[in-house]
Amino acid sequence: MTTRDADAREIERLAGENARLAKELARRDAELAVIGSIQQGLASKLELQAVIDLVGERMLEVFETDALRIDLLDAERGILTIPFFVDGGERFDVPPRALATDNTVAGHALRTRRPLVFGSADELAALRERVGIPKAEVGGDEVDQSLAYVPLVIDDEALGVIVIGKRAAHAFDDNAVKLITAVAASLGLALQNARSFEAERQRSAELAVIDAVQDALAGELDLQKVYDAVGDRLCEVFPDTTLGIRIHDRAAGLMRYPYLWHDGERRSLEPGPAAGFGAEVLRTGRTLLINEGFEAAAHAIGSAMLPYAPTYPKSQLIVPLMVGDEAIGMLTLADLRREHAFDEGDVRLLETLAGSTSAALENARLFAETQRLLKETEQRAAELAVINGIQEGVAGSLEFQQIVELVGDKLRVVLGFEDVGIHWYDLERNIDHALFVIEHGERLTLPPRDIVPGRTAARMIAERSERVG
Numbered sequence: 001m002t003t004r005d006a007d008a009r010e011i012e013r014l015a016g017e018n019a020r021l022a023k024e025l026a027r028r029d030a031e032l033a034v035i036g037s038i039q040q041g042l043a044s045k046l047e048l049q050a051v052i053d054l055v056g057e058r059m060l061e062v063f064e065t066d067a068l069r070i071d072l073l074d075a076e077r078g079i080l081t082i083p084f085f086v087d088g089g090e091r092f093d094v095p096p097r098a099l100a101t102d103n104t105v106a107g108h109a110l111r112t113r114r115p116l117v118f119g120s121a122d123e124l125a126a127l128r129e130r131v132g133i134p135k136a137e138v139g140g141d142e143v144d145q146s147l148a149y150v151p152l153v154i155d156d157e158a159l160g161v162i163v164i165g166k167r168a169a170h171a172f173d174d175n176a177v178k179l180i181t182a183v184a185a186s187l188g189l190a191l192q193n194a195r196s197f198e199a200e201r202q203r204s205a206e207l208a209v210i211d212a213v214q215d216a217l218a219g220e221l222d223l224q225k226v227y228d229a230v231g232d233r234l235c236e237v238f239p240d241t242t243l244g245i246r247i248h249d250r251a252a253g254l255m256r257y258p259y260l261w262h263d264g265e266r267r268s269l270e271p272g273p274a275a276g277f278g279a280e281v282l283r284t285g286r287t288l289l290i291n292e293g294f295e296a297a298a299h300a301i302g303s304a305m306l307p308y309a310p311t312y313p314k315s316q317l318i319v320p321l322m323v324g325d326e327a328i329g330m331l332t333l334a335d336l337r338r339e340h341a342f343d344e345g346d347v348r349l350l351e352t353l354a355g356s357t358s359a360a361l362e363n364a365r366l367f368a369e370t371q372r373l374l375k376e377t378e379q380r381a382a383e384l385a386v387i388n389g390i391q392e393g394v395a396g397s398l399e400f401q402q403i404v405e406l407v408g409d410k411l412r413v414v415l416g417f418e419d420v421g422i423h424w425y426d427l428e429r430n431i432d433h434a435l436f437v438i439e440h441g442e443r444l445t446l447p448p449r450d451i452v453p454g455r456t457a458a459r460m461i462a463e464r465s466e467r468v469g
Contacts (some may be wrong), residue, residue, distance in 0.1 A: 276303025
């Protein structure tokens with residue numbers, strides 16, 4: 001080998017090394033760019049979906065991938081959501097699925113907390129057959145030969161999975177997997193921060209709603225105004241739901257509906273027997289949250305659709321209004337379109353509002369009861385005044401007509417009526433004597449008249465005879 005040949009080979013080797021280093025540097029730059037984008041979202045405290053969209057779009061660009069999906073675990077509700085899914089340039093909306101029944105490759109990676117990389121569709125099919133995972137139905141028509149499933153894990157807590165697919169086979173080498181893993185770690189931190197920020201904001205919103213309702217209820221003693229204050233505020237928080245306040249009339253055995261909101265407007269509904277889920281909440285006094293399988297559960301318990309709703313809800317939240325150990329009614333939220341529409345934050349908010357509402361309703365009830373007793377006491381005092389006046393007249397040896405006059409005047413004052421009549425029925429002679437008659441404030445003198453069958457006097461005498469007999 002000549003010196004010239006050796007130099008040429010060395011130049012070729014150095015060129016190859018430079019190309020490799022350039023490729024490695026490009027990958028490193030891409031990694032830093034993606035991670036920098038995530039950190040930028042993290043620093044700006046973007047909302048959860050905004051962080052996900054930012055990362056998803058950036059990864060599509062950097063990896064020149066044909067498909068990208070981000071699955072997130074909602075541990076509170078036990079579901080997997082898919083907030084980002086692009087395949088073949090088309091974005092897909094995929095409904096949440098329950099983690100307990102999830103049988104997907106992404107769910108397998110989430111549970112094992114280990115990256116899964118497939119260089120061909122056959123490799124993926126082999127795993128599906130070995131683990132017992134059915135073929136996925138969601139996505140574009142073309143098959144991705146290369147797929148990487150990388151879980152998002154922070155402090156051994158699984159938060160979700162990044163799924164990347166390419167049409168070409170064996171598209172992901174070790175360096176690509178390392179980059180995806182690094183991005184997953186950064187995305188996990190960003191999600192953790194965004195979720196904390198979202199939870200803090202949600203809690204602040206809850207407190208604002210609670211404060212507003214409590215301000216509206218402070219000192220309110222009108223029952224309907226209590227219902228309206230709570231219902232109107234809940235409509236602001238849950239504008240796209242069917243919302244109601246139900247009150248159980250135990251004496252009548254009926255459920256009443258003082259506040260109903262459906263399809264953007266107030267509705268009315270006639271009282272009816274407590275049944276289905278409402279009856280169950282009254283019986284147990286416990287919150288009921290149904291986020292999936294609602295129609296089957298409704299059929300099982302005998303819960304019918306409300307007349308104004310075209311379909312069964314997909315999700316429903318019912319929180320009892322408790323006074324002591326008794327459920328006197330409930331607050332209800334229903335979403336006709338989405339499963340898993342309500343989370344623990346919604347439950348917490350509604351239970352807090354239910355406590356405030358129950359206290360306000362009990363105060364209003366006690367006030368109404370006090371007013372009723374006061375009115376009865378005043379009525380009884382008036383009755384005693386009439387009786388005492390009559391007794392005083394009798395004790396004073398007043399003539400019969402004077403006693404009648406006294407009673408008539410007392411009744412006018414006590415009852416506040418302009419028309420008062422006192423009649424004496426002479427049953428032996430079948431005559432009606434008008435002893436005291438005032439109509440429209442004017443005293444009338446009427447002669448005795450026969451008691452005619454079918455008229456008022458005759459009917460009163462007959463009814464009296466039937467009661468006595």
